[in-house]
Amino acid sequence: MSMNVAAAVDATIAYQDPLQPEASDHLSPTSSSTPTPNVRTATQSMATKYNQEALQLAVKLAREALEAGDSPFASVLVAGDGTTILQSDRNRIVTGLPGDGRPDATLHPELTLARWANLHLGPEERAASTVYTTGEHCAMCSAAHAYCGLGRIVYICSGSMYAAWQEEAGLPRGRVRTLGIRDVAPGVEVEGPVEEYVETMRAIHTEYWKRRENK
Numbered sequence: 001m002s003m004n005v006a007a008a009v010d011a012t013i014a015y016q017d018p019l020q021p022e023a024s025d026h027l028s029p030t031s032s033s034t035p036t037p038n039v040r041t042a043t044q045s046m047a048t049k050y051n052q053e054a055l056q057l058a059v060k061l062a063r064e065a066l067e068a069g070d071s072p073f074a075s076v077l078v079a080g081d082g083t084t085i086l087q088s089d090r091n092r093i094v095t096g097l098p099g100d101g102r103p104d105a106t107l108h109p110e111l112t113l114a115r116w117a118n119l120h121l122g123p124e125e126r127a128a129s130t131v132y133t134t135g136e137h138c139a140m141c142s143a144a145h146a147y148c149g150l151g152r153i154v155y156i157c158s159g160s161m162y163a164a165w166q167e168e169a170g171l172p173r174g175r176v177r178t179l180g181i182r183d184v185a186p187g188v189e190v191e192g193p194v195e196e197y198v199e200t201m202r203a204i205h206t207e208y209w210k211r212r213e214n215k
């Protein structure tokens with residue numbers, strides 16, 4: 001019996017051998033895919049710390065804002081289990097609320113999410129949640145976040161990064177001083193920047209400024 005198995009194994013090896021050169025020929029262009037496991041490991045290690053899906057959704061919605069003509073910022077509210085996406089929104093200062101369409105300079109996604117959470121979640125759910133956001137909260141949104149008793153914030157770019165990019169692009173200073181979340185809401189747990197997405201977000205903002213210049 002064991003001889004048969006051994007023979008079968010031998011036969012399999014003997015059968016596969018002639019295919020190997022061809023198989024490796026096929027694989028050679030994808031041999032660049034050899035680092036894939038490393039990429040996956042990096043993604044996984046980041047995902048254990050941060051909700052990857054939420055970060056990617058935030059970037060996607062920021063792009064959507066850019067395409068719509070709004071400032072490219074977006075936020076995603078994740079439940080205390082760390083995985084459930086409860087709500088998400090993007091900046092709507094130019095195009096206004098869906099179905100309304102009136103510009104509103106306070107329609108920052110972080111403020112919209114804080115107000116949504118206040119209306120739809122209990123205090124414990126709010127405190128256990130995490131807001132993933134493409135850019136650090138402004139003073140208005142930091143205050144709203146704290147007033148609504150929301151939990152941790154994870155931002156991709158810091159407010160000071162954004163201000164430096166604006167300055168480099170020759171843009172005038174904003175009407176509201178750049179304050180860190182911790183300066184406005186010292187009790188809120190804050191993490192960021194998330195380096196893996198910083199350059200992507202910078203490119204999106206740069207594109208937005210370029211489009212505005214050409215208008």
Ligand SMILES: [Zn+2]
Nearest residue numbers: 108137138141
């Ligand atoms: Zn804001």
